[in-house]
Amino acid sequence: MVNFCFTEEQELLRKAVREWCKKELTLEKIREMDSKGEIPREIIKGLGDLGLLLMTIPEEHGGANADWTTACVAAEELGYADVSIAVPVLFLVENAWGFVTDKYCSERVREEVIRKAAKGDAFIGIASTEAGGGSDVAAIKTAGVKEGNQWILNGEKTYISGTEEAKKIGGGHFLIARTAPPLPGAAHKGLTAFYLPINTPGVEIGKRFEEMGRMAISTGSIIMDNARLPDDYRVGEEGKGFYLTMEGFDNARLLIGATCLGAAQRALELGIEYLKERKAFGNPIGKYQGIQFDLAEMWAELEALRSLVYRTAWMNDEKYKNKRFTPLEVVKYISAVKLKAPSFAFKVFEHVMLWMGAWGYTKDCPLEMGLRGIMSYYIGAEGTMNIQRTVIARELLGREYLSYK
Numbered sequence: 001m002v003n004f005c006f007t008e009e010q011e012l013l014r015k016a017v018r019e020w021c022k023k024e025l026t027l028e029k030i031r032e033m034d035s036k037g038e039i040p041r042e043i044i045k046g047l048g049d050l051g052l053l054l055m056t057i058p059e060e061h062g063g064a065n066a067d068w069t070t071a072c073v074a075a076e077e078l079g080y081a082d083v084s085i086a087v088p089v090l091f092l093v094e095n096a097w098g099f100v101t102d103k104y105c106s107e108r109v110r111e112e113v114i115r116k117a118a119k120g121d122a123f124i125g126i127a128s129t130e131a132g133g134g135s136d137v138a139a140i141k142t143a144g145v146k147e148g149n150q151w152i153l154n155g156e157k158t159y160i161s162g163t164e165e166a167k168k169i170g171g172g173h174f175l176i177a178r179t180a181p182p183l184p185g186a187a188h189k190g191l192t193a194f195y196l197p198i199n200t201p202g203v204e205i206g207k208r209f210e211e212m213g214r215m216a217i218s219t220g221s222i223i224m225d226n227a228r229l230p231d232d233y234r235v236g237e238e239g240k241g242f243y244l245t246m247e248g249f250d251n252a253r254l255l256i257g258a259t260c261l262g263a264a265q266r267a268l269e270l271g272i273e274y275l276k277e278r279k280a281f282g283n284p285i286g287k288y289q290g291i292q293f294d295l296a297e298m299w300a301e302l303e304a305l306r307s308l309v310y311r312t313a314w315m316n317d318e319k320y321k322n323k324r325f326t327p328l329e330v331v332k333y334i335s336a337v338k339l340k341a342p343s344f345a346f347k348v349f350e351h352v353m354l355w356m357g358a359w360g361y362t363k364d365c366p367l368e369m370g371l372r373g374i375m376s377y378y379i380g381a382e383g384t385m386n387i388q389r390t391v392i393a394r395e396l397l398g399r400e401y402l403s404y405k
């Protein structure tokens with residue numbers, strides 16, 4: 001049986017998030033956050049009070065035990081409200097990477113960061129990318145060496161979201177380091193995951209990058225110079241970090257799909273209002289077929305994307321809850337979501353801005369924030385487009401067709 005209905009709980013959550021956003025995340029507020037480069041503390045606390053931060057982790061760890069479909073509903077609403085994408089980034093990073101950290105971490109880490117982050121009293125992000133490259137996770141150079149019951153970390157992670165937030169409110173990042181030499185043909189083995197608190201002695205935060213969009217959340221570097229972590233801060237088994245990282249990416253990419261859906265929906269709605277109001281040659285511009293056809297195309301693609309996102313969310317839930325699918329059966333759908341959603345949302349913002357003429361090019365119009373923000377996902381936050389294509393082709397053709405090992 002195919003059922004396209006959300007549950008009553010999911011509908012209630014959607015309503016509650018929409019109502020909260022109407023008050024707390026107005027377009028004026030988003031513009032202010034975009035100019036000031038900061039998500040106000042009360043917004044982060046508000047997300048915690050609503051139960052949205054780390055909502056997919058068990059209640060006894062401070063979460064809401066929500067499934068991924070429900071998390072997608074929340075991501076969609078946050079994308080609808082904050083078209084600049086800063087608050088949705090905070091939401092998705094904490095949910096995807098908080099989930100994987102919580103699933104495999106020690107009780108000590110849970111106490112130190114997970115329970116706090118769920119309330120908005122700490123931040124948890126992901127630190128995988130290095131200056132040498134982000135796509136090739138197996139090639140990372142950050143080294144972890146065990147000494148007694150401690151790990152000594154050296155290296156540098158860069159383009160890391162939330163470095164300033166972690167510094168300000170506490171918390172840190174799920175970090176991946178090489179703890180054993182790469183094996184020929186299996187470089188992904190020998191990587192281990194850790195929780196790295198930002199205030200660890202030997203850890204320094206590099207400068208905040210000046211980016212083009214999602215201005216209210218920071219992106220910076222994390223430099224480790226003999227940073228010492230107790231073994232309790234290892235996440236998952238030694239040598240299994242690559243697999244945990246892939247699990248985190250899967251959930252993050254799904255939430256990005258839902259965020260893009262919400263943002264594109266909002267852009268389209270703002271566009272429809274404009275098409276009815278704006279007159280040219282004596283008619284509302286919505287009367288002209290040249291524009292109507294574009295609107296119809298955008299809407300049809302949006303609905304196709306909605307089906308893909310929620311079908312994939314359902315598969316992801318079935319994978320976790322009922323083991324109906326294996327991770328490899330779901331991964332190509334998740335990559336399809338990450339491949340299609342940012343480029344499509346970017347296109348909607350671009351087209352609606354064109355309908356709006358000169359106004360669309362000004363900061364009086366909210367849409368330019370969306371174009372800048374969505375570009376972060378389009379260019380490659382949580383994985384580039386080519387990496388998604390590679391995953392899909394690998395699953396369709398077989399691993400022997402991978403062009404790299």
Ligand SMILES: Cc1cc2nc3c(=O)[nH]c(=O)nc-3n(C[C@H](O)[C@H](O)[C@H](O)COP(=O)(O)OP(=O)(O)OC[C@H]3O[C@@H](n4cnc5c(N)ncnc54)[C@H](O)[C@@H]3O)c2cc1C
Pocket residue numbers: 125126127128129132133134135136158159160161162219376379380381382383384385386387390404
């Ligand atoms: C706004 C923003 C926030 C970010 N936040 C975080 C964060 O919080 N934590 C974190 O760890 N990282 C973060 N990143 C980094 C992100 O994960 C990387 O940008 C991404 O993984 C790509 O790595 P790269 O930029 O080094 O590009 P590269 O890996 O150097 O790739 C460059 C280009 O080559 C292409 N390419 C690479 N390999 C192949 C191949 N085999 N076949 C075809 N094409 C290929 C890529 O698709 C891309 O177009 C963030 C990035 C951005 C833009």
